[in-house]
Amino acid sequence: MTASGTFGYGEEYRDFVDISALGGIIVKGTTGSHREGNPYPRMAETPMGMLNAVGLQNKGVDAFISETWPRIRTFQTNILVNVSGSTVEEYVEVASKIAGVKDIPGIELNISCPNVKEGGMAFGTSCPSAIAVTRAVREVFPRHLMVKLSPNVTDIVEIAKGVEGAGADSVSLINTLLGMAIDAETRRPLLSTVTGGLSGPCIKPVALRMVWQVASAVKIPVVGLGGISSATDAVEFLLAGASAIQVGTANFVDPSVSGRMVDGLSAYMQRHNIEKITDIIGALDIS
Ligand SMILES: Cc1cc2nc3c(=O)[nH]c(=O)nc-3n(C[C@H](O)[C@H](O)[C@H](O)COP(=O)(O)O)c2cc1C
16 A cells, blocks of 8 residues: 555556556545644755654645545555544544545554644554544544554554554554754754654654554554665565555656566465465565
8 A cells, every 4th residue: 555645646646657566556644624734944855764743734635635645546446545633533533434434444543643732643552542533533444454553652652552443454554753853053953843744654663563562463454664775575464464564755766666566475475385465475484
């Protein structure tokens, strides 16, 4: 799948990728109403990665359903909506509106965005609030509920188990790591918000470690992401226990990377005589 906020609504990438080869597209974080996002500058490059503070810029759930969805609904892949909010009520409002659009197979509940002042990551960094928002959304959303976890916590396993108990069908991890960058000449931060979310290859070892820990502790499927840029990276996450993976920042470096990764996975399977890709899920050998 492609990760929320890094692949637009799929339309922007259709010239570069055969969308039907992808497992799914997770669209940009969608909130109860239109959001402008944070002031510029809100992107900064770092060694082996980037910082962003976009801040959930989107047109709101009603515009998504009436304007965007009719344009993308014919894509031959699964489109999941990344549901974001500042209050439990807002998450519930967005999720119930998406529940009304029958051919959307699931949502990804974003309780881990570090770039918004209220809500966002606050829900994903406290176990009781992660449970409360998952439970409330579960009540109104009958189809697949994936909950996206924040790495900015001491014990991600505790939160994963909490949302599993609250009714999540799967968990995805990780969202961005909280970071910052400074211009030494001007003595100013590089982002208007001072801090932002770090993504890209630099976060891969952290993501891999967390996927391995969570996959060893929960029964529901784990979707791995964080710095995945090649088919080999994807295989590493599957070996660590991920049942599926998402590609994020790598789409900015090479817009065709997700399609090429599908081919790369097939080549890996041939090379290792693997019949089904699911055979390598959790097959890490630590003996
Ligand atoms: C510019 C940008 C915008 C993002 N927007 C969202 C978002 O709206 N919702 C969300 O859950 N994650 C969002 N993310 C986080 C990514 O989906 C992903 O979790 C993170 O970047 C780590 O994966 P990566 O290293 O492969 O990019 C965004 C990331 C970037 C770089």
